[in-house]
Amino acid sequence: MAVSPRPSLTESRRQDILAAASAAIAERGLCETRIADIADNIGASPALILYYFPSKAVLLTEALIYQDRLFAESVKEALEGATTAVEKFSILIEASCPRPSRSGGATDGWTLWPAAWEMSRHDPTLASARARLDEAWRAQIADIVDEGIASGEFRPLNSTDFAIQLAAMLDGLAIEVMLGDPTVDADRMRGLANAFLDLALKTPVSGTT
Amino acid sequence: MAVSPRPSLTESRRQDILAAASAAIAERGLCETRIADIADNIGASPALILYYFPSKAVLLTEALIYQDRLFAESVKEALEGATTAVEKFSILIEASCPRPSRSGGATDGWTLWPAAWEMSRHDPTLASARARLDEAWRAQIADIVDEGIASGEFRPLNSTDFAIQLAAMLDGLAIEVMLGDPTVDADRMRGLANAFLDLALKTPVSGTT
DNA sequence: GCGCATCCTGAACGGCAATTCAGCGTACCG
DNA sequence: CGGTACGCTGAATTGCCGTTCAGGATGCGC
Numbered sequence: 001m002a003v004s005p006r007p008s009l010t011e012s013r014r015q016d017i018l019a020a021a022s023a024a025i026a027e028r029g030l031c032e033t034r035i036a037d038i039a040d041n042i043g044a045s046p047a048l049i050l051y052y053f054p055s056k057a058v059l060l061t062e063a064l065i066y067q068d069r070l071f072a073e074s075v076k077e078a079l080e081g082a083t084t085a086v087e088k089f090s091i092l093i094e095a096s097c098p099r100p101s102r103s104g105g106a107t108d109g110w111t112l113w114p115a116a117w118e119m120s121r122h123d124p125t126l127a128s129a130r131a132r133l134d135e136a137w138r139a140q141i142a143d144i145v146d147e148g149i150a151s152g153e154f155r156p157l158n159s160t161d162f163a164i165q166l167a168a169m170l171d172g173l174a175i176e177v178m179l180g181d182p183t184v185d186a187d188r189m190r191g192l193a194n195a196f197l198d199l200a201l202k203t204p205v206s207g208t209t
Numbered sequence: 210m211a212v213s214p215r216p217s218l219t220e221s222r223r224q225d226i227l228a229a230a231s232a233a234i235a236e237r238g239l240c241e242t243r244i245a246d247i248a249d250n251i252g253a254s255p256a257l258i259l260y261y262f263p264s265k266a267v268l269l270t271e272a273l274i275y276q277d278r279l280f281a282e283s284v285k286e287a288l289e290g291a292t293t294a295v296e297k298f299s300i301l302i303e304a305s306c307p308r309p310s311r312s313g314g315a316t317d318g319w320t321l322w323p324a325a326w327e328m329s330r331h332d333p334t335l336a337s338a339r340a341r342l343d344e345a346w347r348a349q350i351a352d353i354v355d356e357g358i359a360s361g362e363f364r365p366l367n368s369t370d371f372a373i374q375l376a377a378m379l380d381g382l383a384i385e386v387m388l389g390d391p392t393v394d395a396d397r398m399r400g401l402a403n404a405f406l407d408l409a410l411k412t413p414v415s416g417t418t
Numbered sequence: 419g420c421g422c423a424t425c426c427t428g429a430a431c432g433g434c435a436a437t438t439c440a441g442c443g444t445a446c447c448g
Numbered sequence: 449c450g451g452t453a454c455g456c457t458g459a460a461t462t463g464c465c466g467t468t469c470a471g472g473a474t475g476c477g478c
Contacts, residue, residue: 010454010455013455028331029327029328029330029331030239030240030327031239031240031327032331034434034435034436035435035436035437036435036436044456044457045456045457045458046435046436046437046457047437047438047439047456047457047458047459048455048456048457050436050437050438051455051456051457055436055437056435056436056437111330114323114326114327114330115327117323117326117384117388118238118239118240118323118324118327119238120388121238121320121323121387121388122237122238122241127388127389130388131388131389131390131391134385134390135390135392138392161401161404164382164385164392164393164397164401165378165382165401165404165405167381168377168378168379168380168381168382168384168385168401169374169377169378169381170377170381171377171380171381171384172376172377172378172379172380172381173373173377175326175377175380176343176373176377178330179326179329179330179336179339179340180336180340181340181343181344182340183344183347183373184373188373192370192373192374192377195370195374196374199408199409200408219424219425222425243464243465243466244465244466244467245465245466253426253427254426254427254428255427255465255466255467256426256427256428256429256467256468256469257425257426257427259466259467259468260425260426260427264466264467265465265466265467
């Protein structure tokens with residue numbers, strides 16, 4: 001459940017702060033997030049934040065990395081119940097759909113991705129963490145595809161290429177959903193993602209000409 | 210060439226500033242961009258910026274909208290020479306590939322998209338402009354598909370759904386390329402996008418079972 | 419040459435927000 | 449019971465940066 005191997009006493013406080021920072025970024029936006037906002041989210045003083053983190057900058061990058069990891073772990077956990085490849089894909093797609101902005105509960109991880117991308121451009125630490133997790137995400141997709149091919153659920157294809165395509169499409173769709181694009185809501189996103197799955201994985205290879 | 214119908218004398222100065230602001234955001238990042246940076250880019254004083262724009266905030270949103278429009282126009286222009294649907298798609302894909310960071314020349318529009326997404330979350334003006342331009346972008350894709358279907362280049366399919374899928378995939382791929390993901394460079398992006406086109410547009414409909 | 423509008427600037431101003439610091443409570447240890 | 453370490457805070461402090469303003473230059477019509 002916890003991200004790090006053994007959260008020490010102060011480690012749990014650090015995670016509270018990381019969560020509070022994530023929430024603040026989701027709510028106010030990356031640029032408008034002040035240390036005071038983060039402190040408010042856990043009912044503490046601004047000085048406390050700087051007691052656990054050396055500066056606002058590193059806190060923000062750590063918060064974005066933290067959320068990325070949480071997302072990766074929650075998906076991995078959700079996949080454990082599934083058996084067939086088709087089932088697993090439906091879980092992946094569901095996880096990729098931005099929720100209609102839960103107020104109160106855990107931060108909707110999706111909201112933070114544009115912030116993470118924007119920040120990655122100048123923050124090597126965040127950039128490499130993000131790249132690593134993204135690679136893992138694609139590998140997960142590729143594994144499911146290979147599994148489905150082995151079980152005969154899917155036709156043979158290059159699973160690595162497909163993984164990049166699907167991951168990209170999900171990112172792009174999620175952006176639209178998250179921004180409230182009137183023509184792409186979560187249902188539409190699910191439908192289009194599934195249509196791509198059907199097309200790419202189930203279409204039999206057509207003979208030449 | 211100009212974005213607005215009739216650029217007045219001061220309008221051209223405004224555009225200089227919008228371009229300078231875009232460059233600054235691309236270079237320093239959305240949060241780290243100061244008015245002084247924008248002023249430096251055109252060799253002027255910070256006060257000049259506020260002479261043409263009421264505040265930093267509106268300048269930034271206008272700059273992001275400006276760049277979006279520039280991108281849309283440049284694509285529309287590039288498409289004029291093309292005749293076949295296949296040709297047009299190759300232009301669209303090429304336009305979607307982030308360039309290897311031109312230094313000096315026009316800002317690589319791609320760099321600004323995460324900033325635009327992040328800002329759209331809280332800026333209704335930017336959000337609606339972005340949604341409108343995105344809709345136009347997808348409509349352009351759909352038109353080309355319909356054209357290709359009519360000419361027999363493509364098999365019949367729902368062009369609107371396809372447009373959303375392709376636009377999303379291009380967005381997602383471009384993010385990876387822009388962030389320098391080691392496994393997705395511009396060439397790979399082109400290849401995967403074209404593979405999706407082939408799969409979706411040229412695969413003959415397979416009979417039931 | 420004169421007046422005026424436009425464009426632009428240097429030099430304040432003011433406020434905000436990150437960071438620092440000195441110290442208070444408290445729990446634990448002996 | 450002291451003493452010590454830790455967790456935490458309120459109140460400075462500090463520097464930055466958006467914004468304002470009072471004017472200088474420049475060009476143009478008369």
